[in-house]
Amino acid sequence: MAFLIGWSSARLNQATLLWGIAHLSLAGATFTGYRYHLQPESPWLGAVATLLTGFFLASLHGGTNFLRGRIIGPGTLIGRSLGVAFLIAVVGFGGDKNAGSILVLGLMMLVYGVSAYLCLRMHYRLLAAAFSLKTGAFLLYFLDPSTIGTPFQNPDILAVGWVSSVLLGLVLVDAAIAQTRQRLSNVIKHLPDALVARRLDGKILFCNDRFAQLAGHTSPSELEGQQVPLLTQEQEEAEAMFRKVNAMVQSGPMDEPMRLERSVTPARGEPFPAEIIFSSYMDLGYPVILGLIRDLSERKRGEEERLHQANTDQLTGLPNRRFLEQQLDAVLWIAHRQHTQCAVLLIDLDHFKKVNDTLGHAFGDEILRDIARALQAQLKPGDLLARLSGDEFALVMAGLPSLMSILEVEARALALLQLIRRQFCSADGMEYQIEATIGVAFSGREGLKASVLLQHAEVAMYESKARGRGSWCFFESDMDERLAESLRLESALRQAVPRGELRLHYQPIYSCSTGRMTKAEALVRWENPQLGWVPPGRFIPAAEESSLILEVGQWILEEAIRQAAQWRAQPGLAPVVSINVSVRQFAQPGFESQVFALLERYGVPPACIELELTETLLASDQEDLPALLHRLHDAGVGLSLDDFGTGYSSLSYLSRFSLNTVKIDRSFVMGLQESSRNHSLVRAIISMAHSLHLNVVAEGVETWRQYEILKAEGCDYQQGYLLGRPMAADQLRAHPQVLAGEESNIPDAVI
Structure with a gap:
């Protein structure tokens, strides 16, 4: 019963449960076996005694095994019990009754002896001694084997057996209690946080190893009964904290734990931030204060790291926009109180996207890091520097006087432009000029708020770009109106496709050899009900951004x-449609x-369209670009390189990519008559393209003289205002499809 009561308070202790069941089974087996010897005519008493004996042996062995960490399930326990009972029944009932008694005695000695051995190996020495004593007591029963299990056993032998059983029971109960106590001790010992229980006078009742280490001791037992401060950095603060906690405990039980964050200084080592949690309980009528010291160093470092990541640009290590806005709001508040000003200089790198597209983002990131280091090196006391996004940086100059501020800011802006202006050389030897x-x-x-001030600086930056880049511009109030107009343009453009406001016009392209219109370039036009006809040079850049x-x-x-x-379905005109692709x-x-x-879907052969590509696309770092162009080319789609000679031109584009056509930029065509250099360049482009089996289209042909020069140089196709302006599809159908051989025969409408 003591075992079962112990198990009810510690349900995880299966040893107490099995030991309790074993001894109840033993009691039942002893009683029914004794009655069976008095009433041999009642065989059911013998069967019950045999079953209970088997259950006793299996349960006792199972309880000892639990100490070794081996949990036995109910099925295994019942199976073993039935197996032992069957063995006893076969020998005792099927053979000789004395042999059965001796078998039972031998099995009990075996179980007790094995238990003694197992307990000794697990360092339960007292328990091993008790099991050994019980095993030895069974040897006395062999002095008179005929009386085993009968009412006629020797009283002295019975007394020894009873004494050994009582001693074993007491030791088993003590072992069960010790095991529960050890489990609690292990939990406290291995807590990662320092734990201490103290009385109101400050004396320690118990603590774990972590608290002992903080106090400079090797074992918690050394601190029991001692008065040890709670390791706070300031002794006065620690005493005040204890007085407050004691007063709370004396006034009544603490319904909720009290949590404090303090700096804790161990006996050996550096102070660390900690959370101290106080609670209380009653022990034998006396209040006990339980203190838990939780090290917050890792959490604080994690919070600082998360805060650093949230406020820092990962590429350059500079503060990001979020952190700059927070700091700038504080700077603006101070400036307002001190009647000073601050200036925001928003720095944007010019044409940086081309660097990323041409040399890859890794090279672009290295440039950004280099510029960030240069900007950091020129910071003055009170300045704030941040990377806002992409290639945008912001410098805040604080504490500016009302007078002479403009001159100081202008000088600083000029110095920044000179600092950023530099040459970068790529791995293949190409040089790039970076400006801002x-x-x-x-x-x-x-x-103003920080967000508004940054917006004003951004508006001024875009205004400076519109004026020619590479300089600076101060924000003026009318710039907001232009920004609003740009936003209205973008908003209206979002509705252009759904509302059917876009139109395609087509500019004819004539073959120099046949004089026939063989191609037509599709050019988009936009007519908005409020804005009217919007030029492509105005809305295409907005769409690109x-x-x-x-x-x-x-x-x-x-x-x-x-x-x-539609043109293919009609007789006559069916030019190849040239389509610009961003x-x-x-x-x-x-x-x-x-x-x-x-x-x-529309039943158009691939050869009936031509995609016009830019050099920026060919210079980009798309890995699958060559394969994609090769698949389009093999399928029959025409591929044309637009505005050749104006970008980061590389002859490798013409040999590396599958192309059909090269378009000479209009800037070379316009200078044909005035510049022999342009004439030579055009001749070289045509000759080079033909050597690579590429056709050549000349753009911007506006005079008959230009037409004749290009035709004489072997240009394959020409387009320009001389041959036809962009027009609607039905107008193109009415446009001359064949050019006459003389200037006088070119219709006025064409000219």
């Missing part, structure tokens, strides 16, 4: 292919399948 444009905004006396170019480009591609299908559109996943799907 700066927008400047002053805080003034309006008490946003994701709108994808939607607009998709519409242009489908509308051009639809028009090509870099972002071409890099979009699924562009290739999109093109072929549209061609199949």
Whole structure:
């Protein structure tokens, strides 16, 4: 019963449960066996005694095994019990009764002896001695084996057996209690936090190893009964904290733990931030205060790291926009109180996207890090520097006096432009010039917010870019109106495709050898009900800067292919439609399948369209670009390199990529008559293209003299205002499809 009561308070202690069941089974086996010897005519008593004996032996062995960490399930326990009972029944009932008694005695000695051995190996020496004593007591029963299990056993032998059983029971109960106590001790010992229990007078009742280490001791037992401070950095603060906790405990039990964050100084080592949690309980009528010291060093470091990551640009190590806005709000508040000003210089690198597209983002990142280091090196006391996004940096100059601030800021802006202006050399020896444009905004006396001031500086930066880049510009109030106009333009452009406001016009391209119109370049036009006709030079850059170019480009591609299908269905005119494709559109996943799907939908052969590509696209770091162009070329889609000679031209493009046509930029054509240098360049481009089996289209032909020179140099196709302006599809059909051989025969409408 003592074992079962112990198990009820510690349900995980299976040893107490099995030992309790074993001894109840032993009691039942002894009683029924004794009655069976008195009433041999009642065989069921013998069967019950045999079953209970088997259950006793299996349970006792199972309880000892639990100490070794081996848990026995109910099925295994019952199976072993039945097996032992069957063995006893076969010998005792099927053979000789005395032999059965001796077998039972031998099995009990075996179980007790094995238990003694196992306990000795587990260093339960007292328990091993008790099991050994019980095993030895069984040897006395062999002095008179005929009386084993009968009422006629020797009283002295019975007394020894009873004494050994009582001693074993007491030791088993003590072992069960010790095991529960050890489990609790292990939990406290291996807590990662320091734990201490103390009375109101400050004397320690118990603590774990972690607290002992903090106090400079090797064992918790050394601190029991001692008064040890709670290791706070300030002794006065520690005493005040104890007085407060004692007062709370004396006034009544603590319903909720009390949590404090303090710096804890161990006996040996550096102070560390900690959370101290106080709670209380009653022990034998006396209040006990339980203190838990949790080291917060890792959590604090994690919080600092997360805060650093949230406020820092990972590429350059500079503060990011979020942190700059927080700091700038504080600077603006101080400036307002001290009647000073601050200036925000927003620095944007010019044409940096081309560097990323041409040399890859890894090279671009290295440039950004180099510029960030240069900007950090020139910081003055009170300055704030941050990387806002991409290639944008912001420098805040604080504490500026009201007078002479503009001159100081101008000098600083000029110094920054000179600092950033530098040559970078790529791995293949190509040199790139990096310059910057700066927008400047002053805080003034309006008490602006940081976000508004940064927006003003950004508006000034875009204004400076519009004026020619490479310089700086101060924010003026009317710039907001231009920004609002730009936003209105973008907003209206978002509705252009759904509302059907876009149109395609087509500019004819004539063959120099036949004089026939063989191609037509599709050019987008936009008419808005409020804005009227919006020039492409105004809305195409706005679309390029946003994701709108994808939607607009998709519409242009489908509308051009639809028009090509319509022309093919009519007799006469059926020119190849040349379609401009943006870099972002071409890099979009699924562009290739999109093109072929549209061609199949409208029944247009691939050879009936030509995609015009820019040198920026060919210079980009798209790994699958050569393979993609090769697949389009093999399928029959025409590929043309537009504006050749104006960008980062490389002859490797013409040999590396599968192309059909090269378009000479209009800037070379316009100077044909005035510059022999331009004439030589055009001749060289045509000759080089022909040597690579590429056709040549000359753009911007506006005079008959230009037409004749290009034709004489072997140019394959020409387009320009001389031959026809961009026009609607029905007007193109009425346009002359064949040019006359003399200037006088060119219709006035064409000229």
